[in-house]
Amino acid sequence: MLAASPRRRFDDPAKEASGLLIRLGVAVLAIGVPGGAIFSRRLIFSLMPVGAALVLLGVALSPKRADLERLRDVMSSPAGLTAFFVLGWAGLTLIWTPFASLAAERYFKTAGTLLLAALTAGCLPSHTKTSNLYLLPIGVGAAALATLAIGAIALPGVRAPDIESSTLDRAALTLTMLLWPALGALAVRDRWASAGALAVAVAIAIIAVWTPTALAALSFGAITFSLATTAPQRVGRILGVAFGALIVIAPAIPLALAPLCRGGVSAFSKAIVTAEHLVYSEGLRLMTGHGLDAAQRSIAIGYLPASTPRSAVFEVWYEFGLVGALALALLIFLAFRSASLSPRPASAFLLAGLVCGVIIGLSGLVTAQLWWLTLLAVAGVQFALVIKGQYRSVRPAAKTLSVEQMKRF
Numbered sequence: 001m002l003a004a005s006p007r008r009r010f011d012d013p014a015k016e017a018s019g020l021l022i023r024l025g026v027a028v029l030a031i032g033v034p035g036g037a038i039f040s041r042r043l044i045f046s047l048m049p050v051g052a053a054l055v056l057l058g059v060a061l062s063p064k065r066a067d068l069e070r071l072r073d074v075m076s077s078p079a080g081l082t083a084f085f086v087l088g089w090a091g092l093t094l095i096w097t098p099f100a101s102l103a104a105e106r107y108f109k110t111a112g113t114l115l116l117a118a119l120t121a122g123c124l125p126s127h128t129k130t131s132n133l134y135l136l137p138i139g140v141g142a143a144a145l146a147t148l149a150i151g152a153i154a155l156p157g158v159r160a161p162d163i164e165s166s167t168l169d170r171a172a173l174t175l176t177m178l179l180w181p182a183l184g185a186l187a188v189r190d191r192w193a194s195a196g197a198l199a200v201a202v203a204i205a206i207i208a209v210w211t212p213t214a215l216a217a218l219s220f221g222a223i224t225f226s227l228a229t230t231a232p233q234r235v236g237r238i239l240g241v242a243f244g245a246l247i248v249i250a251p252a253i254p255l256a257l258a259p260l261c262r263g264g265v266s267a268f269s270k271a272i273v274t275a276e277h278l279v280y281s282e283g284l285r286l287m288t289g290h291g292l293d294a295a296q297r298s299i300a301i302g303y304l305p306a307s308t309p310r311s312a313v314f315e316v317w318y319e320f321g322l323v324g325a326l327a328l329a330l331l332i333f334l335a336f337r338s339a340s341l342s343p344r345p346a347s348a349f350l351l352a353g354l355v356c357g358v359i360i361g362l363s364g365l366v367t368a369q370l371w372w373l374t375l376l377a378v379a380g381v382q383f384a385l386v387i388k389g390q391y392r393s394v395r396p397a398a399k400t401l402s403v404e405q406m407k408r409f
Contacts, residue, residue, distance in 0.1 A: 014062070017058075018062035019129075021055070022055050022124075024058075026135050026385065027051075029048070029381060030138070030139040030182075030382065031135060031138060031139035032051065033178070033375075034142075034171075037143070037171040038143060038147055038168070048113065048116075049113075049116060051378075052119075052381070055381075056120060059124070059125070070122065071122030074118075074122060075118075075122075077338075079335060079337075082327060086327045087114070089324050091107055091292075093289060093292045095291075096291050097291020098290070098297075099291075099297045103292040103294075106292070110370060113370075113374050114377055116377070118380075124381075125388065126388060130389070132385065133189065134189075136182040136185040137186050139178070140175060140202065141198055141201060144175055144201045147168065147172065147175065148205040150168065150209075151168060151205065151209035152208055173213070174375055175206065176217050178378070178379055179218070180221065180353035181353065181383045181385070181386050183199060184383070184386040185386050187346075188389055188390045189389075202218070216359060217357075217359040218356065221352040221353065221356040225348050228347065228352065229348045232344065232347040234340075236336045236337055237336070239351065239354075240333035240334070240337055241333060243358055244332050244333040245329070246313065247313055247316060247325050248329050250313040250317055254275035257272045258272055258273055274309070275314065278308070278318070287321050288320075289321030289323075292320075293319070295308070295314065311361070335354060336351065339351050342387060343387070343390055346383075
């Protein structure tokens with residue numbers, strides 16, 4: 001009688017093909033995005049949809065159906081509904097923006113990117129394989145070493161005069177945002193020593209290329225993480241209220257500081273005085289705003305002075321008015337609350353990543369750039385991988401066998 005042959009590896013080709021495609025998609029997002037940011041400022045626009053498409057194709061081929069009910073619950077949650085309202089209000093402002101055609105192109109690209117990221121994050125398998133999870137720190141670690149090497153030798157032509165067009169500075173910002181899901185991937189597997197080494201490598205790389213905005217965001221993220229490890233819900237609630245309130249009261253800030261800044265020659269003083277003038281001259285426009293893409297393009301054509309603030313807070317008020325500002329403030333509060341309610345230790349890394357994103361946005365350096373929103377979308381997908389990579393159950397305690405039970409074996 002012939003012995004039964006062992007089960008072959010490829011008895012279920014659909015399952016194997018699904019796993020391979022998902023792994024390739026995760027590799028594109030985890031390794032291709034941080035690595036590509038060092039050499040190209042536009043490569044992320046191709047890598048993000050390719051990686052997301054591979055993941056979605058792999059999910060479609062999987063014998064197990066995607067958990068669309070979970071995706072529906074997220075979309076219908078307060079945070080999801082608020083995000084849809086913000087997106088819808090931004091689309092509505094296309095009616096009165098003075099740059100309708102250019103703003104419409106930007107809007108549909110942004111909306112498509114964010115919706116694709118949300119669909120990808122929601123359709124990911126319910127449990128992330130360890131091999132896929134480790135791709136996140138591998139990608140960030142390799143990109144940090146490459147950034148450090150290029151920054152050290154200071155290749156001619158690599159550094160640009162400003163952060164908007166500098167490849168290395170964008171690579172530093174990319175490392176700052178993608179570091180936190182990479183650390184979370186190591187933490188959920190109890191690789192704390194490796195997580196510490198990765199954080200040090202990224203910090204050294206950012207210092208080597210000297211990007212102050214990335215360094216400041218990384219510092220605030222580290223402080224947030226240290227506080228959130230013990231009390232994530234309290235920290236998330238405080239941060240959500242603080243940043244949300246900052247957006248709501250933003251027009252009052254230049255009104256309060258302008259008397260102290262008149263006659264000043266610094267860029268900050270000029271920005272405060274300009275903002276005060278704009279607040280007084282807006283009138284009813286403070287309710288609806290000037291429409292999507294109005295702030296940056298008005299500065300570019302000279303309609304607004306060069307000293308106009310460029311932070312995300314100013315852009316929100318100038319483009320979307322009070323309605324958009326209140327909606328965005330609520331969205332930020334709900335995002336921090338949702339992050340704080342995530343399972344530990346992912347919650348602390350989520351809060352740190354959110355703080356990094358907010359700090360960089362407040363700096364006003366990249367808020368108008370589509371690549372920045374695409375990077376946020378990639379970070380969101382990676383955090384979804386981390387959350388789904390945590391152990392969902394506790395191993396049962398081992399039972400002590402009696403002498404009689406042991407004899408039966």
